[in-house]
Amino acid sequence: MLKKTRGRPRRFAEYEDLISGLPESAMKRPRYVNGIGVFRGSRGDTAWLKFRLPKGGIYKGKHQPPGTALEIKLGSLASWSWEELEAKHRELQRKADHGEPLEEAPAVLFSDWARSWLDNARTRLRSYPIVKVHVERHLVPWFGAMPLGSITAQDINRWSGERLGRVKPATVKRELATLGSILGEALRAGHLTGNPSADASPIRGVVGRQRFLDGDELVRLLAAAGDVEDWLAEFILWSVHSGMRKSEVRSLAWSDVRDLGNGEHVVMVERSKTDRARTIHCTRTMMEILERQKERRIEGDARVFPVSAMTLRRRWEKARRQAGLEDVTVHDLRRTHSTHAAVAGVDLRTLAGRLGHTDLEMLQRHYAAFVGSAASEAATKIGDTFERMTGRGDD
Numbered sequence: 201m202l203k204k205t206r207g208r209p210r211r212f213a214e215y216e217d218l219i220s221g222l223p224e225s226a227m228k229r230p231r232y233v234n235g236i237g238v239f240r241g242s243r244g245d246t247a248w249l250k251f252r253l254p255k256g257g258i259y260k261g262k263h264q265p266p267g268t269a270l271e272i273k274l275g276s277l278a279s280w281s282w283e284e285l286e287a288k289h290r291e292l293q294r295k296a297d298h299g300e301p302l303e304e305a306p307a308v309l310f311s312d313w314a315r316s317w318l319d320n321a322r323t324r325l326r327s328y329p330i331v332k333v334h335v336e337r338h339l340v341p342w343f344g345a346m347p348l349g350s351i352t353a354q355d356i357n358r359w360s361g362e363r364l365g366r367v368k369p370a371t372v373k374r375e376l377a378t379l380g381s382i383l384g385e386a387l388r389a390g391h392l393t394g395n396p397s398a399d400a401s402p403i404r405g406v407v408g409r410q411r412f413l414d415g416d417e418l419v420r421l422l423a424a425a426g427d428v429e430d431w432l433a434e435f436i437l438w439s440v441h442s443g444m445r446k447s448e449v450r451s452l453a454w455s456d457v458r459d460l461g462n463g464e465h466v467v468m469v470e471r472s473k474t475d476r477a478r479t480i481h482c483t484r485t486m487m488e489i490l491e492r493q494k495e496r497r498i499e500g501d502a503r504v505f506p507v508s509a510m511t512l513r514r515r516w517e518k519a520r521r522q523a524g525l526e527d528v529t530v531h532d533l534r535r536t537h538s539t540h541a542a543v544a545g546v547d548l549r550t551l552a553g554r555l556g557h558t559d560l561e562m563l564q565r566h567y568a569a570f571v572g573s574a575a576s577e578a579a580t581k582i583g584d585t586f587e588r589m590t591g592r593g594d595d
Contacts, residue, residue, distance in 0.1 A: 212282040214233050214234070215233060215236065215282050218231060218233045218238060219238060219245075222238060222240045222245075223240065225240075226240060226241050226242050227239055227240045227241070230246075230248040230250075230271070232248070232250050234286075234289075235249060235250045235251050235289050235293070236248075236249060236250075236282070236285045236286065236289055237249065237250055237271070238277055239273075244276060244277070244278070245276070245277040245278075246273060246274070246275060246276060246277055247273075247274040247275065247276070247277045247279075247280050247285055248271055248272065248273055248274065249271070249272045249274060249285070249288060249289050249292060250269055250270070250271045250272075251269065251270060251289060251292050251293045251296055252267070252268070252269050252270075252293075252296065253265075253266060253267070253268055253269070253270055253296045254266060254267065254296065254297060255296070255297075255298075255299040256268070256299075257270070257296060257299070257301075257302050258301070258302070259272070259302050259303065260303075270296075270302075272292070274288070307347035307348070307349065307350075308347065308348050308349075308386075308391050309344065309345065309346065309347055309348070310339075310340070310343040310344055310345075310346050310347070310348055310351065310382075311340050311343075311344035311345065313348055313382065313386055313391070314335050314339060314340055314343075314344075314382050315335070315340070317335075317381075317382050317385055317386075318331070318332060318335050318336075327447065329509065330374075331378050334374070334375045334378040334379075335378065335382070338363065338375050339375065339378065339379055339382070342359050342362075343355070343359070343379075348383070348386050348391045348392055349391065349392060349393075351383070351396050352396050353396045353397075353399035353400045353401075355396070356376070356379065356396055356397055356400040357400055357401050360372055360376060360400065360401070360403060363375065364403075369403050369404065369405040372403050373403040376397065376400070376403060379397055380395065380397035380398070383395045383396060383397050384397075410535070411527065411528060411529070411532045411535060412532055412535040412536040412538075412539045412540075413440075413525075413528065413532065413533070413536045414589075415588075415589035415590070417523075417525060417528070418440065418536065418586075418589055418590060419589070419590055419591065420523040420524070420525065421436060421519065421520065421523045421525055421528070422436060422437065422590060423523070424519040424520070424522035424523035425515075425519040425523075427519075427522065428515050428518050428519045428522070429515050430496075431493070431496055431505065431507065432512075432515050432516065432519055434489045434492060434493060434505075435449065435505055435507075435512070436533060437485055437489060437586075437590075438486060438489050438505070439530070439533035439534065439537070440533045440536050440537050440586055441482075441483045441485050441486050441537070441583060441586055442467065442480055442482075442483075442486060442537070443480070443534055443537035443538060443541070444467075444469065444480065444534070445531070445534060446512075446530045446531065448469055449504075449505060450503070450505060450507065450509065450512065451503065452467065452469075452503060452504045452505065453502045453503055453504065454497075454502055454503075454504060455502065456468045456469070456470065456504075457482075457490060457504070464481065464482065465481075465482040465486070465487050465490065466479050466480060466481050466482060467479070467480045467482060467486075483583025483586070484583050484587070485583055485586065485587060486583070490504065493505065512530075516530060540586065540589070
């Protein structure tokens with residue numbers, strides 16, 4: 201039944217006449233008066249609007265050419281008064297006359313935006329598999345149904361409080377960084393006026409990891425790795441000699457290895473965590489590894505270490521378990537490189553460049569300051585250090 205309308209008697213007589221003139225049975229099309237229509241179907245009467253588009257427009261994702269008429273179904277006639285229908289018709293006709301959008305843009309949900317962000321990050325982020333877990337398992341289940349603009353710092357604090365009850369602060373901090381990146385991109389796209397993660401409470405209790413291997417531990421790890429897979433020992437040696445990140449070693453292609461023509465080789469790291477390319481001078485051991493890895497090349501795979509992430513993880517866990525070093529991570533090989541290079545006297549800025557740090561803050565926070573040398577000399581010092589540690593040197 202139509203909502204009761206206040207107003208002058210017979211003000212809406214023409215609409216009442218429209219209703220009374222409808223057939224008892226279902227119709228094929230709505231009938232209109234002043235752009236307001238009624239359609240009688242098997243389930244009752246529905247309200248419709250019809251108006252012209254002098255400048256064209258887009259409705260429900262479909263483009264409407266200029267000068268055409270658009271019909272819109274509003275739903276059950278009983279849910280509207282004639283006054284409301286006239287007001288809605290005037291509103292839409294005004295928008296059409298001015299070429300304005302006919303409908304408000306729907307609120308963007310966090311789940312939709314986060315997954316779109318994740319798709320775009322697939323080729324950009326080396327840590328994509330980890331970030332995907334952050335998004336799909338820990339962020340979307342909590343924030344997914346919320347419109348982007350409704351997420352507050354308090355919402356993020358409640359999420360982090362719940363996560364801190366389950367995992368370590370360092371894990372929550374990494375997940376919060378992913379959330380901040382997602383919301384930051386939404387801010388740049390104009391979906392937000394501010395990034396609520398910037399106002400969220402900081403994650404306390406994150407202790408910087410200082411684990412690195414001494415000579416005896418490195419020898420034990422290499423021996424265990426050799427028993428597991430020959431290439432795993434090479435991967436470990438390459439990591440401690442180069443200081444490269446795990447993802448950088450895994451993605452290293454033969455085309456990234458350059459022969460300088462003077463007996464030296466360099467490795468070009470074109471893409472890194474900091475999005476800055478860098479050059480790493482090879483130690484003698486690294487050049488020997490390159491020769492051995494040529495024998496392990498796989499047709500169709502251009503990588504120096506043609507191994508999947510899962511295979512590396514499983515072999516690594518088996519080797520460290522056999523060596524009694526279950527607290528050591530692959531990233532600790534990079535820390536081992538940095539620590540012993542510092543002790544060997546490699547210049548701080550040279551080491552920062554070799555590691556791919558954009559500034560000295562990371563090294564200054566974790567390693568002692570030391571005196572200068574050039575990149576090639578640094579490679580020699582680093583190589584000599586690890587050759588002595590592993591018993592591969594001349595002395």
